[in-house]
Amino acid sequence: MTLTPAELSSATAALEKLLATLDGVLFGQRPLIELVVTGVLARGHILLEGLPGLGKTELVKGLARALGLEARRVQFTPDLLPGDITGNPILQEVDGQRRFVFQRGPIFANILLADEINRASPKTQSALLEAMQERRVTAGGETHGLPDPFFVLATQNPIELEGTYPLPEAQLDRFLFKIDVKRNPPAVLQRIVLNREMGIEPDVAPALDAAEFAGLVALARRVHVPEVVADYIARLVNASHPGESAASAGVRYGASPRAALGLAAAAKARGLRQGRGHASFEDVQAVALPVLGHRILLDHSARLDGATSAGVVEKLLAEIPVQPKPLPDSLAAAKIR
Structure with missing residues (x-):
């Protein structure tokens, strides 16, 4: 069904509002923000690569708050296990009987922020494969659906840095976008110094609610x-x-x-x-x-x-x-x- 001029006009205004909100989170990175918004509109997972401290994590957290979606953050480390992400069956007493009950992991959210994903072992990285492709998790022989929408927005450091593991090709292919985050020019750095304090997150007002965002995703598919x-x-x-x-x-x-x-x-x-x-x-x-x-x-x-x-x-x-x-x-x- 062809999109009407009214639908296009409404979508453009809503997306501009979202972009303006994110501009207040990450200064001087409008092309990056445009790509991230395009990626989530296409229901794709996004991998942000850049040196530490460039604002990758803040952008993802700001996006979740601006869209009114539930977000969870996992800091990937070498000792992180697959079950720490997807969840584990836990032995519990239910109705007088002991049985394994699946305890959901942080992946059960609308947005999973996989921070420094390439610091975890390949085994742990691969735990995301089924979730990213089929939007579900299988554990203990049972399959559990993930919330809708579901996105993995991951950050990683350049593989030349110590303590990093290159992502397997199969997992890289699950990311719709891989975006290089560039450093800021002096004028933007000055703005950051004048408007930000270390350790204090910027205030992000909701730009859209979950229903409005779902409507935009549906329009993009048309x-x-x-x-x-x-x-x-x-x-x-x-x-x-x-x-x-x-x-x-x-x-x-x-x-x-x-x-x-x-x-x-x-x-x-x-x-x-x-x-x-x-x-x-x-x-x-x-x-x-x-x-x-x-x-x-x-x-x-x-x-x-x-x-x-x-x-x-x-x-x-x-x-x-x-x-x-x-x-x-x-x-x-x-x-x-």
Whole structure:
């Protein structure tokens, strides 16, 4: 069903209110905030990578308060066990009999803040796989559904730092976005010094309630993906594989079909943010790096030569045309923008 102008106008106003609220949490990071909001609108999990102290955790906590959702925080450490996240069966006396009763872990919330996720062991990291993909947890032979909506918003330090474990490729693929958090310029640092105190969290007023946010998510799913845009997504993902394009030189494994679905979902969410009822080529290009960057694996020699996954994505965007064949002059002005 096509979105009406009234629905688009209402959604744009609500999202702008949310963005303005988050601007007061993290100064000078509007592009980052736009991506995070786009990711949650697309019902995706998000991985934020950056050095300690850049405000990653504050942004996630501020998002939960601004949306009126239940959030829980888990500090990942090397001794954290899978059951510390998902929960454990506990032997209890019930009606005069002893039986195992499942005690829910912190994952049973709308937003799970997985802080410094790459400081936990791979075994503990993998405990999130089922929850992130199927939004449920299985323990003791029983399956327990997670709240709706459910998001994992994780932070991690660069893998060069001591005491970190690289996330397995299977888990990285579950994150819709991986976003690099950049350091602040001097003007923003000055604003932080003048408006923040160490150890005191900023006040965050609710911008939307849970029902309003659910309505926005539903609207994002109704945004139309034209056939030409779907074709562009398919060709872009296919070109990320070895031998399919010049840009894929040095690539060991390209992006998966899940990446194509992620590109479509993120493009639809961005289209709604822009007040449009359809996704465009520009929407796909705007979200290509955070969607594809962590899903493209380079071979050893390419890494030694200094190549990066982000560089491959940039080359793909430059090489793959939005249209498979040039349009006639009479149709050039009709391209979807």
